[in-house]
Amino acid sequence: MDPELCGRLTRAAGHACLRSVRTWTTDLRHMPPPSAAVPAIARERADFTREVVEAATVDPAVVGLSAVACIGRAGRQRCRSRVRVGIGTEGIEWSCDACGESGLVTGFAGTESDFTGQGPRGRTVVWGFEDDERKVLIAATTNAPALRAIFARARPHAELPGLLLLKATVKELDEVYTLVEELTDATRSRKRLDLLDGLRASLCSSMDSDVMR
Ligand SMILES: [Zn+2]
Numbered sequence: 001m002d003p004e005l006c007g008r009l010t011r012a013a014g015h016a017c018l019r020s021v022r023t024w025t026t027d028l029r030h031m032p033p034p035s036a037a038v039p040a041i042a043r044e045r046a047d048f049t050r051e052v053v054e055a056a057t058v059d060p061a062v063v064g065l066s067a068v069a070c071i072g073r074a075g076r077q078r079c080r081s082r083v084r085v086g087i088g089t090e091g092i093e094w095s096c097d098a099c100g101e102s103g104l105v106t107g108f109a110g111t112e113s114d115f116t117g118q119g120p121r122g123r124t125v126v127w128g129f130e131d132d133e134r135k136v137l138i139a140a141t142t143n144a145p146a147l148r149a150i151f152a153r154a155r156p157h158a159e160l161p162g163l164l165l166l167k168a169t170v171k172e173l174d175e176v177y178t179l180v181e182e183l184t185d186a187t188r189s190r191k192r193l194d195l196l197d198g199l200r201a202s203l204c205s206s207m208d209s210d211v212m213r
Contacts, residue, residue: 024103054152058115072101
């Protein structure tokens with residue numbers, strides 16, 4: 001079934017129960033692939049679901065706020081608050097404290113977004129970056145799961161809401177650095193160049209922190 005339609009039916013059927021009204025049940029295998037030409041709203045829901053699966057599977061022990069932004073409605077705007085993710089008995093559960101939307105994702109095991117076992121291995125450093133930087137990195141790695149598995153580890157800093165942190169090996173950060181260089185070569189936008197410059201600087205200081213130890 002079309003995922004948007006499925007979501008609407010779930011909502012309509014549950015109109016008498018506040019919890020059901022706002023619960024989405026999605027099977028990742030029924031989502032359009034990243035390359036599919038689909039309406040923007042279906043693309044947004046598919047991208048969101050994929051990010052939720054990636055964040056939940058990369059580190060199943062972690063239950064809590066992810067870096068993924070909620071696409072629920074808050075009036076005329078998107079909610080954009082960070083959603084909680086975790087693996088439950090029936091699948092991946094996500095919820096948003098701000099707007100109350102929640103959902104269950106099934107059918108993710110073995111898909112390209114299933115990052116089970118892809119946490120960092122060996123000695124790691126901490127890398128910090130921001131939401132707009134994450135957005136650029138995620139968009140640039142639609143077909144690069146190994147790099148997306150690094151970004152999927154990002155979790156919000158407990159006290160600085162705009163800051164995301166993740167643990168990675170220096171080798172992994174070096175691969176991200178190469179990606180950022182490629183993106184730099186491919187753009188002339190001053191704003192985007194500034195953002196990419198900032199990313200290179202934060203990657204360098206994280207990689208240097210390993211040498212300093
Ligand atoms: Zn929300």
